[in-house]
Amino acid sequence: MTLSDIFTEDEMTPIFKQYSNRRIIALFENKKVKIKAIFDSIPAQLNEKNRRFKLNSINASARHIRYEDSFNWLADAGVALPCYNVTEPQAPLQLSEKRNLFKLYMNDVGLLCASCM
Numbered sequence: 001m002t003l004s005d006i007f008t009e010d011e012m013t014p015i016f017k018q019y020s021n022r023r024i025i026a027l028f029e030n031k032k033v034k035i036k037a038i039f040d041s042i043p044a045q046l047n048e049k050n051r052r053f054k055l056n057s058i059n060a061s062a063r064h065i066r067y068e069d070s071f072n073w074l075a076d077a078g079v080a081l082p083c084y085n086v087t088e089p090q091a092p093l094q095l096s097e098k099r100n101l102f103k104l105y106m107n108d109v110g111l112l113c114a115s116c117m
Contacts, residue, residue: 034070042080042106043115052085052101066102071104114116 011030037058045053055062074080083099086093 031070031073034067034072038067038070038074038104039079040115042104043106043112046112051103053104074104078107081107 041058045057048054055064055067058067071080071082075082081104083103083105084097084099086096087098088096090096106115
């Protein structure tokens, strides 16, 4: 069962807006602009055929070090799932991961679908 089985398209949009505006932003007030920008760009980033998340699509002068806390917050809150690139596919993967090369996925497919409508 998915959200589209329960809600119509007109009902899903307010749910998505409420979730993104209240849940994410209210909890981390001092970084809300960056968090919102990252969260809103996830569907567009996934739609492109890039191998990694591109910060310059959010802001031309964006650097990973400035946005790192916002990415970590989204991951820690369970809203987004980062998938890091590894240089050698051997256990343990954390030893060969590149923290600056990653894709960011939404944790909830229903929210992803609602954000694309």
